Amino acid sequence: MHLLLVGISHKTAPIDLRERVDFQARGVELALRTLASRRPGGSAGEFAVLSTCNRAELYIACDDVATAKSELLSFVSAFHDVDHTAIEPHVYDVTDLEAARHLFRVAAGLDSLVVGEPQILGQVKEAHSAARQAETAGPLLNRLFHACFAVGKRVRTETNLGSGAVSVGYAAVNLAKKIFGTLEGRSVVVLGAGEMGKLTAQHMKSQGVRQVTIVSRTIAHAARTAEAIGGATAARWEDMDAALSASDIVITATGAATPILTKARVESVMRPRRGRPLFVIDIAVPRDVEPAASEIEQVFLYNIDDLQASVRENLARRANEVSRAEAIVDEELGKFATWLRSRGVIPTVVALRQSFESIRRAEVERLDFKLSALPADVRDEARARVDEITHLLVEKLLLAPTEQLKSLADPETAATYADAITRVFALEEAEQKSDSRVEPFRAKTRPSGRQR
Amino acid sequence: MNLIPLVLYFCAFVGYSLHFARRTPVSARLATTMLAAATLAHTFIIGMRTMQVGQVPVFDATSAISMFVWLLAVAYLYTEVTTDERAMGVFILPLILALQAIPAFKATSEVRSSVLQGPLFGVHVSSLLFAYASFALAFVIGLTYVLLFKEIKTKHLGVFYARLPSLQVLDQMNQRAIVVGWVFLTIGLVAGVVFALQAHVPTMSIEDPKIFVALISWVVYSFELFAARRIGWAGRKTAYLSALGFAIVLLNFVPISYLFTSSHKF
Numbered sequence A: 001m002h003l004l005l006v007g008i009s010h011k012t013a014p015i016d017l018r019e020r021v022d023f024q025a026r027g028v029e030l031a032l033r034t035l036a037s038r039r040p041g042g043s044a045g046e047f048a049v050l051s052t053c054n055r056a057e058l059y060i061a062c063d064d065v066a067t068a069k070s071e072l073l074s075f076v077s078a079f080h081d082v083d084h085t086a087i088e089p090h091v092y093d094v095t096d097l098e099a100a101r102h103l104f105r106v107a108a109g110l111d112s113l114v115v116g117e118p119q120i121l122g123q124v125k126e127a128h129s130a131a132r133q134a135e136t137a138g139p140l141l142n143r144l145f146h147a148c149f150a151v152g153k154r155v156r157t158e159t160n161l162g163s164g165a166v167s168v169g170y171a172a173v174n175l176a177k178k179i180f181g182t183l184e185g186r187s188v189v190v191l192g193a194g195e196m197g198k199l200t201a202q203h204m205k206s207q208g209v210r211q212v213t214i215v216s217r218t219i220a221h222a223a224r225t226a227e228a229i230g231g232a233t234a235a236r237w238e239d240m241d242a243a244l245s246a247s248d249i250v251i252t253a254t255g256a257a258t259p260i261l262t263k264a265r266v267e268s269v270m271r272p273r274r275g276r277p278l279f280v281i282d283i284a285v286p287r288d289v290e291p292a293a294s295e296i297e298q299v300f301l302y303n304i305d306d307l308q309a310s311v312r313e314n315l316a317r318r319a320n321e322v323s324r325a326e327a328i329v330d331e332e333l334g335k336f337a338t339w340l341r342s343r344g345v346i347p348t349v350v351a352l353r354q355s356f357e358s359i360r361r362a363e364v365e366r367l368d369f370k371l372s373a374l375p376a377d378v379r380d381e382a383r384a385r386v387d388e389i390t391h392l393l394v395e396k397l398l399l400a401p402t403e404q405l406k407s408l409a410d411p412e413t414a415a416t417y418a419d420a421i422t423r424v425f426a427l428e429e430a431e432q433k434s435d436s437r438v439e440p441f442r443a444k445t446r447p448s449g450r451q452r
Numbered sequence B: 001m002n003l004i005p006l007v008l009y010f011c012a013f014v015g016y017s018l019h020f021a022r023r024t025p026v027s028a029r030l031a032t033t034m035l036a037a038a039t040l041a042h043t044f045i046i047g048m049r050t051m052q053v054g055q056v057p058v059f060d061a062t063s064a065i066s067m068f069v070w071l072l073a074v075a076y077l078y079t080e081v082t083t084d085e086r087a088m089g090v091f092i093l094p095l096i097l098a099l100q101a102i103p104a105f106k107a108t109s110e111v112r113s114s115v116l117q118g119p120l121f122g123v124h125v126s127s128l129l130f131a132y133a134s135f136a137l138a139f140v141i142g143l144t145y146v147l148l149f150k151e152i153k154t155k156h157l158g159v160f161y162a163r164l165p166s167l168q169v170l171d172q173m174n175q176r177a178i179v180v181g182w183v184f185l186t187i188g189l190v191a192g193v194v195f196a197l198q199a200h201v202p203t204m205s206i207e208d209p210k211i212f213v214a215l216i217s218w219v220v221y222s223f224e225l226f227a228a229r230r231i232g233w234a235g236r237k238t239a240y241l242s243a244l245g246f247a248i249v250l251l252n253f254v255p256i257s258y259l260f261t262s263s264h265k266f
Helices: A014-020 A030-039 A065-080 A086-088 A096-108 A119-133 A139-158 A170-182 A195-206 A219-229 A237-246 A264-273 A291-295 A304-344 A346-371 A378-404 A411-424 A427-433 B003-023 B025-053 B061-083 B089-105 B121-153 B160-163 B167-199 B207-232 B235-258
Strands: A002-009 A046-052 A055-062 A092-096 A187-191 A209-214 A233-236 A249-252 A279-283 A297-303
Touching: A002 A014, A002 A065, A002 A096, A014 A086, A014 A209, A014 A233, A014 A297, A030 A046, A030 A249, A046 A119, A046 A139, A046 A237, A046 B061, A055 A065, A055 A096, A055 A139, A055 B003, A065 A086, A086 A195, A086 A249, A092 A096, A092 B025, A096 A119, A096 A139, A096 A187, A096 A304, A096 B167, A119 A139, A139 A304, A139 B160, A170 A195, A170 A279, A170 A297, A170 A304, A170 B121, A187 A237, A195 A219, A209 A237, A219 A233, A233 A237, A237 B167, A264 A279, A264 A291, A264 B061, A264 B167, A291 A297, A297 A378, A346 A378, A346 A411, A346 A427, A411 A427, B003 B061, B003 B089, B025 B089, B061 B089, B061 B121, B061 B167, B089 B121, B121 B160, B121 B167, B121 B207, B121 B235, B167 B207, B207 B235
Parallel strands: A187 A209, A187 A249, A209 A233, A249 A279, A279 A297
Antiparallel strands: A002 A055, A002 A092, A046 A055
């Protein structure tokens, strides 16, 4: 049994292709059900679909990797009605531990467009719960996903990979939170009705800001922008000082050539505020606020360069955390590999048990002939007893070897043991003779180990 | 005996430093557990001494300091549990360590004046000790406020930016600690005056440096509260005032207690 991952992401495919193979749009559940009915590559009925705006990935448990891969490709092209040749060059596929490593890195936020972004772990969790609801998550995928949740959680708590704002808007919000605690109940004044100011105000609004006031030279512009933000009010240019005095956060984004807020003007605005802090975000170029205004106590002035510098610092800090996060991925991958290997000996264990059981059955049947000479009531009793005792005997004999095999961590040793057991008990011959449902086991005992 | 809490407080300090550097859930639990253990051990020792002498042991300067340290630890633990902010621990513990070193290495006086007892004396001492613990907390919070303020103002977002709560929260915590401290300081002073009048202690006068400095600290904190409420002082100014106030309190508490006072040799 192999784990196979087939997918596209922001690293391999352009946005227009990613949009066309978006499973969210067409329904992850439908995709899972379609896969379950198709069973590509002799699959064991284990599928999961991870679909975000930056990636579309299919995780499956299958026997024949090559067949499964081509069948999955044709499934994707049919499901999304996209030409096969359009997808193929952008697709990546990895198996077993490398597939697990990929998912672990995804869950950790290491494979994201913005490294360390927090949403991805939730999306991976959704992918797993969708698979569970559609009953396409078996032992392999369940184990895989739980392991990747552990990776995501550890990376979040043990490293600073997700810390610090990595966009100007977030940086402004983070700073505001560090000054005011919470943004709820705060009021924001935006000078200028342009796009940048609008976006930053919207960002603040989504953080619970109570009131947003747009001040523009043309009241009509201000009203239009206020309407676009939703729940904002417009104020006239002449009323600016009153609006500023009542606000906590000021965003300036006008196209003015000279500073609108001089130090003296900010000072006069600060006077009735009685020491209440004012956070001024100057995102205009050229600047709208005189730099000297930052000398006023309780005025925190940040311009676009300051915010961008903080974003750059945070990105650099995240980059430093990558190696720590990768180390966690490696560690958890090691644990998963051990589990996967212990699964490798399972076919041998099954074959051994079946061999013992068939011997037991044969002997019980031979004895049955002799027992038939006994009186009817004694005979049934004797049969039941014999069956019980032989069964117990086989179980007890097999207990120690089964446990020993499963506990082998080293893949080489496990393969050697499996090989030895297969030969000593002539399991292959037994396999060939019997018409068992168990698949050839020797080939299966190793692949997971060899992939490393 | 007072050495055991000192050692445990030191372990807690190491724990909080570790937490300040690493900020993992494990280091957080470790730090809080260590401090709780230290406080518990300290409680036990104070309890033992209370049973031994039949009264809360605050009648000499050394055991009063031990009591003060204990109150400070309890007050800090309370703030930590209610706000879930641990970054201040690394600032509080050096203060605790420095003060606890005094009772740990100096024997407490067994001689106690027959005058220094009664419920009013208890109210006087315990109110003042509690007030001082609150002021100590306010001082440390004010200190962290100034550190964070500087980082934000100068746009060098670093160590404190990542670890401390917001300026607003620090300012509120500072104010609250000062209000609590001021209320107990007032109660303690009034109780002291009434007690002195009742007990007819001749050396109790405004000329006693301990009484004089206590009154100055009352004036400083009263002004702080007035400035915060009426003039609209906030942030750095009140933080500096709380530092000044606590410097006076500390001056009163350690050097004056041991060296200068005539009526307050405890």
